[in-house]
Amino acid sequence: MSGHSTYVPKSGVARWFESRLPIMGLMHSSFITFPNPRNLNYWWTFGGILAFMLLAQIVTGVILAMHYVPNSALAFDSVEHIMRDVNYGWLLRYTHANGASMFFIAVYIHILRGLYYGSYKAPREVLWILGVIIYLLMMATGFMGYVLPWGQMSFWGATVITSLFSAIPVVGNSITTWLWGGFAVGDATLNRFFSLHYLLPFMIAAVVVLHIWALHVPGSNNPTGVEVKSGKDTLPFHPYFTIKDGFALVCFLIFFAWFIFYIPNYLGHADNYIVANPLKTPPHIVPEWYYLPFYAILRSIPSKLGGVCCMFGSILLFAVLPWLDTSKVKSAAYRPLYRAFFWVFVACVIGLGYIGAMPPEGAYVTIGRILTIWYFLHLLVIIPLLGFVETPRELPASIAESVLAPKRSAVGNA
């Protein structure tokens, strides 16, 4: 993916194989000799962490599917059977359930890294859009996965979210009925959600391949946002970035293990340990934490259709971000105004998440609306305007210079 492969097969068999399918050469140039900017910080390790999380979710998920029964009369008990009777079933299920949250934590850090350092700008627009597609697929997968245990929150979450489609004018109700496979969330819904929940991760994996391909054309962005200019700016992927990514991954696993082994139900809802009951609505229906900011946007708009449009729009806007941002400078490290607005935006999204978890009443509604307005203002007005009004700091001539210059001046002062 980066010029010609320097891979030299060592054995006769490897030579024979390589001349017929040069996959080892591809791996070698992509993950061994691939030149990465030498100044990448630890925020750049989350891509590898995400690849690991996808793999972990698929492996645990495939094993769980061997014991799970996608039938509305049996699903809840089959999950309990996994928790109680399957060898290490509790470990698989808690890993998978908390793994979804870890996946989203990692993806949010990964996205914020891209926003902060301007990784979405030319020449990485397609890479960024592929990322938005992965994120949308993740949200769909996570949502359908949460329905499968068929607890109260599974059922009512599915009801609330699928009902959103009824807001579409004229055909809305027909679409909802079509999604449900009936006139309410039921057995048919659970079956198709299981089928799709098994399918989508492999689609994610396919888009991840494209994502990595699109990454390896221009190479990684870096904290200065200055493109690689010469070999002095880079280091080979192995051993420098394999060891760095590996260290970061193991640190992330410590965080992950804390949830699996000590607080496995912290991120879940107690109500989901009650079997789904279509006749009894829980007092307060909340989606999983990773959807809460968007749920808050949905509820902040007084019209149902408007709310649905704003909710989907709030995510889809990210796909056109490369063209909304008018600044030529990538990294927030050299954009003092953008840097401030970036952190305000992060606070705004966390605030929306908090509002999404609160009942939609009183001050929560007002705050939710203010934050929703700010969310769109940031993306649609502030980001385009900043390119015109902001005076960026002076960029280093190259990555190598940015790495070496402070050192040289330190030596000069000594």
Place this chain on the structure above:
Amino acid sequence: MVLRKISGLSGMVLATSLMIGGVAMAAGTAKTQHGGQEPIPPRQSWSFAGPFGRFDPAQLQRGFEVYQKVCSACHSLNLVAFRDLASPDGPDFSEAQVKALAASYKIKDGPNDSGDMFERPGRPADHFPPPFPNKQAAAAAFGTAPPDMSDLAKARTYPRPFPLFIFDAFTQYQEQGPDYIVGIMNGYTHPNDPHYNEYFPGHKIAMPKPLSDGLVKYTDGSPETVKQYSRDVAAFLFWASEPNLDARKKMGFHVMIFLIVFAGLLYFTKKRIWANVEH
């Protein structure tokens, strides 16, 4: 260089804590279901709390006693089998005890070769038979069907408003369920109103006060009080809902030690590899 690194590091720490805070906030507040007005059940101290927590078999045996003598008259325990009671990570009854216990239950089985359903003595592999043949029968008897108790201790909680739920992630507070159950058992504070409960959301509970002092005989000399009964039965129900807790926490310790040592080794390897290049 050093300064830049430090400021970068502090930014990372800030952002990460924001992130975790946000996640925790969302998770915790999501549990806030009934507003902030309800009284909070008093926090109990449990043998199974914390990273080294383990169930106390003696307590689980007493709790089972309470379940069997009192709760099981109305509440099913569908997901628990007799054999589970022999678990060393649980009540740790002997196999003979479990066999004898199972045999004391009548289990509906069949159809047999002549097509009839029949009753036979229970076996360790059988699950606890429910007190009512179906939900409708239970609802007809009580007005509302008493919930199954298998997952009850994980299916109940009470609000943990900001910033408590943030601390919960660090202090590993996962025992809201048993605390709530103890609260309910001790929450019948209006003697004139048998359906008033201090800790039940809305205070109107369908179940009248189930426990009273001296109701269940203990053989190990533990006090035969509502306070003791409620703690024992809550512990038993938490075990019933999370029978692999001991195994989970034991494995968790090993995994943590492994990961921390591994991370340390990787850190020094990384330092060594990067030692000769500017970055």
